[in-house]
Each structure stands twice: as C-alpha cells, then as structure tokens.
Amino acid sequence: MNESATTVTDAVAPQRGTLLAASGVTMQFGGLTALNDVSFGLREGEIIGLIGPNGAGKTTLFNCLTGLYSPTSGAVTLNGSPLPQDPARVTEQGVARTFQNIRLFPSMTAEENVLVGRHVRMKQNPLSSLLHGPGFRRSEAEAAERTAKLLAFVGLTRFSDELARNLPYGDQRRLEIARALATDPSVLLLDEPTAGMNAQETEATRQLIFAIRDLGISVVVIEHDTKFIFTLCDRVLVLVQGQLLVEGTPDEVRGDPRVVEAYLGAPPEEVEAQVHGVDVHGSEGQEQG
Amino acid sequence: MWTWRLGRWVEWALLLVVFALVLMLVAAVLTSGGQGSAANVYSGAVFLSFLGAVGGLLGALHASGLLTWVAAVSERHRVFSIVVLLACALLLPFTSAGTEYWMTVAANIGVYAATAIGLNIVVGLAGLLDLGYVAFLGIGAFVAANLSGAAAAQLDISVPFPLVMVISAVVAGIFGAIVGSPTLRVRGDYLAIVTLAFGEIFVRSAQNNIGGLTGGSNAIPGIPALSLFGQSFNERLDIGGLRLAPGVLYYVLIVLIVAAVMLVFANLKNSRLGRAWIAIREDEDAARAMGVRTGPIKILAFLIGAMLAGLAGAFFAHKTATVSYESFRFLESVTLLAAVILGGMGTIPGAVLGASILFVLPEKLREFSDYRLLLFGIALVLIMRFRPQGLVPDAHRRAELAPETVDEPPPPPPSTAGAGAKAGQA
Ligand SMILES: Nc1ncnc2c1ncn2[C@@H]1O[C@H](COP(=O)(O)OP(=O)(O)OP(=O)(O)O)[C@@H](O)[C@H]1O
Numbered sequence: 264m265n266e267s268a269t270t271v272t273d274a275v276a277p278q279r280g281t282l283l284a285a286s287g288v289t290m291q292f293g294g295l296t297a298l299n300d301v302s303f304g305l306r307e308g309e310i311i312g313l314i315g316p317n318g319a320g321k322t323t324l325f326n327c328l329t330g331l332y333s334p335t336s337g338a339v340t341l342n343g344s345p346l347p348q349d350p351a352r353v354t355e356q357g358v359a360r361t362f363q364n365i366r367l368f369p370s371m372t373a374e375e376n377v378l379v380g381r382h383v384r385m386k387q388n389p390l391s392s393l394l395h396g397p398g399f400r401r402s403e404a405e406a407a408e409r410t411a412k413l414l415a416f417v418g419l420t421r422f423s424d425e426l427a428r429n430l431p432y433g434d435q436r437r438l439e440i441a442r443a444l445a446t447d448p449s450v451l452l453l454d455e456p457t458a459g460m461n462a463q464e465t466e467a468t469r470q471l472i473f474a475i476r477d478l479g480i481s482v483v484v485i486e487h488d489t490k491f492i493f494t495l496c497d498r499v500l501v502l503v504q505g506q507l508l509v510e511g512t513p514d515e516v517r518g519d520p521r522v523v524e525a526y527l528g529a530p531p532e533e534v535e536a537q538v539h540g541v542d543v544h545g546s547e548g549q550e551q552g
Numbered sequence: 553m554w555t556w557r558l559g560r561w562v563e564w565a566l567l568l569v570v571f572a573l574v575l576m577l578v579a580a581v582l583t584s585g586g587q588g589s590a591a592n593v594y595s596g597a598v599f600l601s602f603l604g605a606v607g608g609l610l611g612a613l614h615a616s617g618l619l620t621w622v623a624a625v626s627e628r629h630r631v632f633s634i635v636v637l638l639a640c641a642l643l644l645p646f647t648s649a650g651t652e653y654w655m656t657v658a659a660n661i662g663v664y665a666a667t668a669i670g671l672n673i674v675v676g677l678a679g680l681l682d683l684g685y686v687a688f689l690g691i692g693a694f695v696a697a698n699l700s701g702a703a704a705a706q707l708d709i710s711v712p713f714p715l716v717m718v719i720s721a722v723v724a725g726i727f728g729a730i731v732g733s734p735t736l737r738v739r740g741d742y743l744a745i746v747t748l749a750f751g752e753i754f755v756r757s758a759q760n761n762i763g764g765l766t767g768g769s770n771a772i773p774g775i776p777a778l779s780l781f782g783q784s785f786n787e788r789l790d791i792g793g794l795r796l797a798p799g800v801l802y803y804v805l806i807v808l809i810v811a812a813v814m815l816v817f818a819n820l821k822n823s824r825l826g827r828a829w830i831a832i833r834e835d836e837d838a839a840r841a842m843g844v845r846t847g848p849i850k851i852l853a854f855l856i857g858a859m860l861a862g863l864a865g866a867f868f869a870h871k872t873a874t875v876s877y878e879s880f881r882f883l884e885s886v887t888l889l890a891a892v893i894l895g896g897m898g899t900i901p902g903a904v905l906g907a908s909i910l911f912v913l914p915e916k917l918r919e920f921s922d923y924r925l926l927l928f929g930i931a932l933v934l935i936m937r938f939r940p941q942g943l944v945p946d947a948h949r950r951a952e953l954a955p956e957t958v959d960e961p962p963p964p965p966p967s968t969a970g971a972g973a974k975a976g977q978a
Pocket residue numbers: 292295297315316317318319320321322323324363544546549551552
C-alpha cells in the first residue's frame with residue numbers, strides 16, 4: 264500500500280513527457296499557508312483529479328499553475344522551463360483554465376466568448392482590423408469556423424447567439440470549457456466543472472472530459488464529487504490543508520486510510536455531501552484573485 | 553413581433569422613405585419654434601412641445617415593434633443603409649435647416665459626435681472611465697492652430713489641412729498612450745482620478761500658455777478658414793443656380809470626418825482587438841486568463857480614442873477660428889461622457905444622438921436663459937430614469953431586456969435537452 268500510494272513530498276522529478284510540474288510550491292497569504300511544499304507532475308494525455316476538503320488550497324494551486332499567483336517558494340515549470348508570471352503568457356504557452364465561480368463575459372454571446380478564447384491564436388494587426396482587408400477576413404472566417412466546431416463539441420450550437428448570462432447554469436460551465444479549448448491548450452485546468460449540475464449533466468461532462476483527453480489534451484480536474492473523480496481520472500491527488508497527502512490511482516486513493524480519515528474525520532453530513540458532490544461550505548461565492 | 557421579409561427592392565425603397573422621413577424630422581426639430589437666434593419668446597416652449605410629440609411618436613412606434621423591424625431591415629442591407637444615411641446627412645443643407653446658424657451648430661455637433669465616438673472606445677468598449685477626455689480634442693485643436701500659419705501661433709508655418717489632421721491625431725494619440733499607461737497599475741475609480749488630473753493639467757498648462765503654444769488667456773485667434781480650389785469654407789457657396797448658406801462646406805467636411813470615425817469604430821469593434829476590449833470591460837482577470845495581454849490593449853484603447861478626438865480637434869480649430877483653453881474644461885469632459893452614456897454605451901448612433909441632444913438642447917433652450925441648465929439637467933435625469941441603458945442601447949444590452957429573439961425558435965428547455973444533445977454526440 265505505501266509502495267504505490269506514496270506521499271508526494273519526496274518529489275516528482277520532472278520526467279519525460281511531463282508537461283506541467285510543480286516542485287515544492289508553497290503559497291502564503293500573510294500568516295496563512297494555503298499551499299505547503301506541493302510537488303506533482305502532469306504527464307501527456309493524463310487526467311489528474313485534485314480533491315480535498317474546502318479551503319484545502321486546490322484553487323490556489325490552479326492560480327499558481329496559471330501565473331495568477333507567484334508561489335512564495337518553489338517553482339512551476341511548463342515543458343521544462345519556468346512558468347511566465349503573467350496569465351496571458353501562460354495561456355499563450357498552452358495552459359488554459361476554467362473558474363470555480365463561472366467567469367464568462369456575461370454581455371457577450373456564447374460565440375463571442377469563444378472568439379475571445381481564440382485571441383491568442385489569431386493574427387490581426389491594428390491596420391488590418393481597421394480596414395477589414397482580405398487577411399482580416401480570412402482570420403475572422405477561420406476563427407468563426409473554429410468557434411462553431413467548439414460550440415458543437417460541447418453541445419452549445421443552439422446557444423451561439425445567446426448572451427452568456429442567459430445560458431442555463433450547466434451550459435455556462437460548458438461554455439467556459441469551450442472558451443478555454445479555443446486557446447489550443449496542451450493542458451486544461453478545470454475548477455469544479457460539475458458544481459451545481461444534476462446527475463445527467465455530470466455524466467455528460469464526464470464524457471466531455473474524456474473526449475478532450477482524446478484530443479491529446481492533459482487535464483487536471485478539481486471536484487468535490489469523489490465518485491466523479493474516481494471514475495474519471497488516471498491519477499488522483501488529495502490535498503488537505505495545503506499539503507499533498509496522497510497521490511495514486513483511484514483505487515489506491517480510495518482505499519488509503521489517510522484519505523478515509525481526512526474525509527471521515529469530518530462530521531458525517533459533510534462526508535455524505537462530498538460523496539454526492541454537494542458543497543456544504545458554499546464555496547461558489549468565493550472570489551479568486 | 554414583426555418578422556416580414558419583403559423583396560429586396562421593396563425593402564430598399566422602404567429604407568429610403570424611412571431615412572428621408574428622418575431627414576425631414578431632423579430639419580423640423582431643429583427649426584421648430586423659429587430659426588435659432590430669432591427673437592421669439594415662445595420658441596423654446598414650442599420646441600419642447602414639438603420634441604415631446606416626436607419623442608411620443610417614436611416611443612409609440614418602438615412599442616409597436618415597428619422600429620425594431622426597421623432596424624432589422626436596415627441591418628440586412630447594411631451597406632445600402634449607410635450610403636443612404638450619408639446621403640441624407642449631406643442633404644440637410646438643402647432643407648429648412650440649411651442656414652448658416654444651423655450649419656454651424658451641426659458642425660459643432662459633428663465635432664463632439666466624433667469625439668464622443670472616440671471616448672466610446674475607451675469607456676463603452678474597454679470600460680475604462682476617462683474624466684479628462686476633452687483634453688485630446690484640445691491637443692488636436694492646438695496642434696492644428698499652431699500649424700495653421702495664424703499670426704498668433706508660435707510656429708510660423710502653414711501646413712496643408714489633410715496633413716494637419718494626421719499630425720493632430722498622432723500627437724493626441726501619443727498623449728493618449730501616456731495618459732493610458734497608468735491603466736497598467738490602477739483600475740476603476742483610481743484611473744478616473746488619474747484621467748481627471750490629466751485633464752486638469754492640460755487646462756492649466758494651456759491657460760498658462762505653455763511653451764507659447766496655446767496663447768494662454770489670449771487664446772490663438774485668427775486661424776484661417778479652410779479653402780478648396782479657391783472656395784473658402786466660410787463663404788456662401790453657389791452651385792449652378794443653387795445658393796447654399798456659408799458654412800455648408802464645413803458641414804460637409806465634418807459629416808465625412810464623422811463617417812470615417814464611425815467606420816473606424818465599427819470595424820475595430822468587430823475585430824480581435826474590439827472583442828479584447830469588451831472582454832476587458834466584462835472581466836479583466838478572465839480576459840487575461842484567456843491570453844489577452846490587457847496592458848497594451850488598454851493603452852491601445854486610449855491611443856486610438858485620443859487620435860479620433862485629435863482629428864476632430866484639427867477641424868474644430870479651423871471651424872471656430874479661435875482656440876482657447878476655455879473650450880476644453882472639465883465640464884466639456886463631463887458633457888462628452890454624458891453623451892456616451894445617454895446615447896447608449898458602445899454604440900455609434902448612441903454617441904451621435906447623445907452628442908446631438910447635449911448640444912442642441914442648450915441651443916434650443918436659450919430662451920429660458922437662467923433655467924436652461926436646470927431644464928437640461930432635469931431632461932438628463934428623466935432620460936436616465938426611464939431608459940438607463942441609453943437611448944440606443946447596444947444590441948446585446950437590448951437583448952438582455954427582451955430575451956426572445958425574432959427569427960429563431962425559442963431555445964429548448966435548458967438542462968435536460970442539453971444533456972441529451974451532449975450525450976448523443978459524445
Ligand atoms: N488571494 C487570497 N488571499 C488570501 N487568502 C486566500 C487567497 N486565496 C485563497 N486564500 C485562502 O487560501 C485557502 C485555500 O483556498 P482555496 O480557494 O485554494 O481552497 P479550495 O481548496 O479551492 O477550496 P474550495 O473547495 O472551497 O474551493 C483558504 O483559506 C483561502 O481563504
């Protein structure tokens with residue numbers, strides 16, 4: 264048991280095929296240590312699940328992996344080189360994300376939201392934007408075609424002209440995924456992609472994430488719904504109070520006494536809630552950076 | 553809702569009639585209650601009642617859905633509408649409003665409309681509050697004044713007007729980029745304060761005749777009128793038997809400038825850059841997470857907005873013949889901002905309509921002298937109370953208020969159908 268489900272503090276040396284790696288990442292906010300010496304590596308074509316109680320530091324880890332926060336100590340590398348300290352450049356280099364509390368552009372249509380995701384991959388100089396010349400029109404047509412495909416991919420074609428704010432909740436989450444995919448990422452970070460979804464929508468999202476992996480994109484998923492995580496992921500990381508407690512396959516993690524304790528140590532209704540993916544602490548309202 | 557689609561020619565003819573009616577309406581509104589300065593104690597009141605009637609009529613048409621339908625038709629024939637609208641604007645001098653007085657008022661409206669559209673890029677698209685924006689109009693005007701060969705100007709050179717427009721725009725744009733650079737560090741209210749301070753610095757510097765370039769409290773008078781093929785823009789124009797009022801050529805020029813500015817705005821809005829601006833307005837952090845380099849893009853908004861204002865400033869200098877710092881004070885910045893918000897943020901017709909109202913109303917209410925600004929203020933409050941989204945809101949904002957769209961079937965019931973469709977294709 265201890266063989267396979269190792270505690271990860273004894274570091275993951277960046278190995279071949281590792282896209283995104285954190286080594287010894289520590290993040291402090293004043294006196295609060297949100298992340299404590301976290302190390303892990305995301306390999307090509309892998310789906311990693313990130314679970315842990317509310318306030319464990321999961322979202323904070325995402326923020327460190329996307330250049331929104333710079334870790335107090337430790338380092339994040341992308342394809343072996345240090346991560347730029349600017350979210351826009353991180354996205355250019357192939358890491359895209361969604362947000363726990365949905366952050367679409369509410370007064371833009373679904374199509375326009377995805378088009379903004381295309382921003383980094385489009386080439387238009389201001390002059391061509393001004394005159395709408397042939398080069399401009401070609402790039403707009405390419406982007407529109409790509410956007411239509413992505414909206415179809417996540418099943419939102421019929422909403423493409425609808426304002427993002429008018430979309431049903433679950434579809435907003437899907438739109439956020441389409442927008443992130445529009446940046447042509449090699450790594451996709453999903454922060455609670457099924458929060459607030461019913462069973463049917465959750466299942467659809469699971470299929471969607473598999474389909475994204477099949478496109479050759481590596482995925483890290485934060486979820487409270489452990490059943491969802493265990494049936495989706497190749498590997499699962501358990502974060503408790505800023506520390507990476509356990510890492511392993513779903514089977515290993517499920518049976519690990521430390522995980523059982525971390526979850527069962529909590530009051531019963533909370534364990535119940537977390538197994539069913541209900542967020543008892545209402546983390547939806549929490550705003551990140 | 554009205555969903556007819558008629559034949560192409562029928563729709564064209566219909567648009568033609570509509571725009572012709574608009575032209576007549578504009579002329580009638582302008583001249584209602586007498587020709588401007590004509591001493592008629594009742595003219596203000598007549599104008600107000602006339603305006604009320606027109607407003608009521610438009611309101612009724614809007615409520616019946618007819619306006620929305622016409623807007624949709626004109627959207628289908630976009631190029632045609634633009635051409636006809638431009639033609640109508642150019643025909644205004646041939647109506648009863650074609651007097652020197654109204655041509656001057658219209659030229660001023662044009663200056664502020666162009667400036668308001670520039671401001672609309674910064675405020676309406678990128679969502680950055682700029683409280684000192686009129687300074688860019690001033691910079692453009694002072695640059696043009698100094699290059700005009702006017703006796704009072706510091707520089708003793710006379711540059712051809714087309715080149716002056718370019719130089720004014722570029723200089724104003726450079727200042728725009730400088731003023732915009734704090735946006736890298738400050739947001740929201742703090743940015744507003746920075747821009748406010750810049751506007752104030754500009755006015756003080758101009759008042760103190762900085763570098764001898766602004767004439768201080770003497771202003772720069774005697775800027776020569778523009779002329780083309782020996783025809784001064786200030787003089788009466790005779791074409792064949794037609795005799796047009798002085799100032800018509802200025803009017804024509806400003807119509808063309810405003811049209812160009814509109815084109816810039818519309819084209820940029822529907823581009824990668826424009827979408828990035830709107831994304832920043834909507835959620836700056838999310839925009840960054842989508843790879844938008846927000847710093848340079850915000851500065852670009854300031855730069856381009858300022859260039860448009862500088863362009864208008866070059867025209868303004870020659871039209872008014874005197875450029876004084878007094879034309880570019882805080883109140884003017886506020887009025888411009890009011891024009892943008894009143895008309896509808898992020899839209900072209902909104903900015904033009906806003907500028908028109910803000911500059912025609914005070915003209916028309918002159919008879920009320922002391923109460924003029926009070927009435928003006930009340931009118932603003934009323935409009936914002938009953939139409940907070942502006943007179944001509946952005947299509948998107950409009951959609952918020954009336955979610956059911958015209959040509960599409962209503963969206964299927966949310967989640968269940970969505971999951972079904974998804975499962976079907978995954
Ligand atoms: N910008 C910040 N400033 C101060 N404290 C922060 C900041 N961001 C996060 N924290 C704190 O760090 C801790 C970890 O928060 P984080 O949002 O990463 O948790 P989480 O695992 O995502 O929780 P949840 O499941 O509720 O989303 C919390 O105590 C939170 O209050």
